[in-house]
Amino acid sequence: MFTAMFGSVEQGIIYAIMALGVYLTFRVLDFPDLTVDGSFVTGAATAAMMIVLGYNPILATLTALVAGFIAGCMTGLLHTKGKINPLLSGILMMIALYSINLRIMGLSDEKAIVKPNIPLMNSDTIFSQFQSFWGNIGIDQALTNFIKNTLGFQTAPSTWGTILIVLILTLIIKGIVDWFLKTEVGLAIRATGDNKRMIRSFSANTDGLIVLGLGISNALVALSGALIAQYSKFADANMGIGMIVIGLASVIVGEAIFGTKTIFRTTLAVVAGAIIYRIIYAVALRIDWLDTSDMKLITAVIVILALVIPQVVEKRREKIRKDKRRIQRLEQQGELTQGGNHLA
Amino acid sequence: MLKLEGINKIFNEGTPDEKIALDNINLHLAPGDFVTIIGSNGAGKSTMMNMISGALNPDFGAVIIDGKEVTKLPEYKRSHLIGRVFQDPMAGTAPSMTIEENLAIAYSRNAKRGLRKGVNSKRRDFFRSSLEKLGLGLENRFNAKVGLLSGGERQALSLLMATFTKPAILLLDEHTAALDPSRAELITRLTKQLVEEGNLTTLMVTHNMQQAIDLGNRLIMMDKGQIILSIDEKKKQHLTIPDLMAEFENIRGEKMNSDRALLG
Numbered sequence: 001m002f003t004a005m006f007g008s009v010e011q012g013i014i015y016a017i018m019a020l021g022v023y024l025t026f027r028v029l030d031f032p033d034l035t036v037d038g039s040f041v042t043g044a045a046t047a048a049m050m051i052v053l054g055y056n057p058i059l060a061t062l063t064a065l066v067a068g069f070i071a072g073c074m075t076g077l078l079h080t081k082g083k084i085n086p087l088l089s090g091i092l093m094m095i096a097l098y099s100i101n102l103r104i105m106g107l108s109d110e111k112a113i114v115k116p117n118i119p120l121m122n123s124d125t126i127f128s129q130f131q132s133f134w135g136n137i138g139i140d141q142a143l144t145n146f147i148k149n150t151l152g153f154q155t156a157p158s159t160w161g162t163i164l165i166v167l168i169l170t171l172i173i174k175g176i177v178d179w180f181l182k183t184e185v186g187l188a189i190r191a192t193g194d195n196k197r198m199i200r201s202f203s204a205n206t207d208g209l210i211v212l213g214l215g216i217s218n219a220l221v222a223l224s225g226a227l228i229a230q231y232s233k234f235a236d237a238n239m240g241i242g243m244i245v246i247g248l249a250s251v252i253v254g255e256a257i258f259g260t261k262t263i264f265r266t267t268l269a270v271v272a273g274a275i276i277y278r279i280i281y282a283v284a285l286r287i288d289w290l291d292t293s294d295m296k297l298i299t300a301v302i303v304i305l306a307l308v309i310p311q312v313v314e315k316r317r318e319k320i321r322k323d324k325r326r327i328q329r330l331e332q333q334g335e336l337t338q339g340g341n342h343l344a
Numbered sequence: 345m346l347k348l349e350g351i352n353k354i355f356n357e358g359t360p361d362e363k364i365a366l367d368n369i370n371l372h373l374a375p376g377d378f379v380t381i382i383g384s385n386g387a388g389k390s391t392m393m394n395m396i397s398g399a400l401n402p403d404f405g406a407v408i409i410d411g412k413e414v415t416k417l418p419e420y421k422r423s424h425l426i427g428r429v430f431q432d433p434m435a436g437t438a439p440s441m442t443i444e445e446n447l448a449i450a451y452s453r454n455a456k457r458g459l460r461k462g463v464n465s466k467r468r469d470f471f472r473s474s475l476e477k478l479g480l481g482l483e484n485r486f487n488a489k490v491g492l493l494s495g496g497e498r499q500a501l502s503l504l505m506a507t508f509t510k511p512a513i514l515l516l517d518e519h520t521a522a523l524d525p526s527r528a529e530l531i532t533r534l535t536k537q538l539v540e541e542g543n544l545t546t547l548m549v550t551h552n553m554q555q556a557i558d559l560g561n562r563l564i565m566m567d568k569g570q571i572i573l574s575i576d577e578k579k580k581q582h583l584t585i586p587d588l589m590a591e592f593e594n595i596r597g598e599k600m601n602s603d604r605a606l607l608g
Contacts, residue, residue, distance in 0.1 A: 184457040187441070187449050194438035201397065201436070202453045202505075203424040 006157045012278030013166045016271040021220030022247030030193040034090030038097025039071040041240040043222025048118040048235035049108040057126045068222020069215040076211030117236040125230035134161035250274035252306040345545040346373040351405035365391040367569035378546040380556040383566035389549045427506035429519040436502030439491030447471045450505035496527030516548040
């Protein structure tokens with residue numbers, strides 16, 4: 001149980017990078033960007049293809065980031081220059097990317113033009129590279145002993161290196177997003193999502209800002225895809241299906257639990273939301289009568305609950321508040337009439 | 345400072361809804377001129393403002409600001425020359441961002457936006473001293489989201505944001521019309537103060553004749569897409585509402601038909 005949860009948290013932290021990307025479009029730019037389903041795979045495919053071809057995993061991951069950036073910019077251009085509705089721009093880019101991703105994976109094999117997946121079982125990844133350094137330090141042993149002997153669990157995670165590196169990476173990216181949204185360009189992007197007319201009157205090119213915002217968002221999504229491919233040791237053309245909903249689930253669940261008072265807090269909420277989503281997912285998978293194939297349904301239910309429950313809670317609170325006031329008022333009136341009787 | 349030369353605009357050309365919005369408009373503002381514009385609904389006042397700001401392009405004719413022809417420049421490229429306040433108090437600010445962030449956006453109008461911090465301590469000091477001029481206590485609510493401000497406060501903030509970078513042209517499009525009388529009076533007073541301080545070349549559209557007479561050094565009246573009356577500085581000092589009504593009747597041969605123009 002502990003080990004299974006541990007894996008979910010690791011994955012959740014990696015998916016949090018994707019969720020931050022979704023936050024940038026969905027919340028900051030107010031642009032429901034469906035490119036995500038495609039660009040997540042683009043990241044995974046690009047990184048996997050380059051790793052198989054023998055490139056350094058770090059270089060492969062950075063290239064994936066750039067590939068995602070380009071994909072996002074294309075969606076932005078479809079919307080701003082092609083005047084295509086935001087949802088449709090994303091959908092068009094998403095299905096275009098499906099074919100492109102097959103071709104990207106095809107590049108890894110001289111004999112094939114397209115490939116539906118790339119296994120990375122015996123390849124070097126960012127994680128295996130870090131592990132070869134981390135394994136020698138001896139922290140893993142110490143923690144494993146602590147968990148088995150002191151806390152009394154049967155099994156312990158095989159390594160703590162992975163969770164450490166993904167946590168550092170995700171927090172760095174969260175920090176960069178926080179910083180970026182406070183720069184002059186960042187402020188202009190936020191204003192674009194908030195009031196286009198206003199920001200245009202302050203000499204900002206909203207079209208350019210939308211393209212840039214979508215590019216950055218999909219760069220993060222592709223980075224997340226590249227890391228997930230290396231973490232689970234394969235890239236697959238279908239691994240991005242429903243990714244936008246998972247991203248939304250993370251954003252919405254996180255915001256509902258942790259609030260959105262400042263940007264720092266909101267991005268933290270998004271990261272936490274992604275991790276919580278993975279834990280719910282893992283718990284749901286352990287229920288006997290649920291099948292792995294039910295997960296998309298569960299994801300949909302989680303999003304629906306995260307959207308509906310806050311409304312219900314707020315309604316109830318309001319009702320309680322009003323009831324309280326009504327009773328107070330009745331009591332006051334009661335006292336008044338009693339007082340009146342006294343006088344009479 | 346601002347020159348409009350032979351501006352023409354027809355909406356829905358070639359359809360039954362065809363409407364001549366601007367009919368050969370010529371206008372010339374010297375630096376520091378403050379021109380108020382009056383006219384009934386559909387006279388072309390807002391269309392003219394949109395031509396200057398670049399939100400609309402003329403069918404033909406030229407817009408020249410500060411000696412540069414800007415007719416073909418898109419709105420975002422010429423707006424570093426133009427400060428603008430809209431009628432809708434919601435239109436001039438970003439509601440989900442804080443007061444200081446809104447000011448930072450306005451502050452970056454003149455420079456190319458980069459990866460500098462939007463709000464640093466030097467700018468914050470400048471923002472604070474600028475906000476103090478409004479006298480609304482907004483300088484103590486730096487981190488309040490603008491969406492929480494009242495309509496009057498938002499419009500005062502919009503006015504400050506439009507003016508504090510000293511634009512070549514300031515466009516005010518019925519910017520007091522959506523406010524209650526006391527708030528409108530406050531914004532009118534602030535407008536006067538900020539325009540005078542910055543010696544800004546200003547165009548103000550209003551439905552309120554008294555306001556048009558009280559503010560500015562020149563006044564023009566528009567009707568059916570034309571400038572039908574232009575009153576210079578000397579004549580404007582002694583102008584009254586009945587004078588304006590009489591002039592209109594004189595020119596158009598009909599009574600002025602706008603209660604709003606009368607009552608303001």
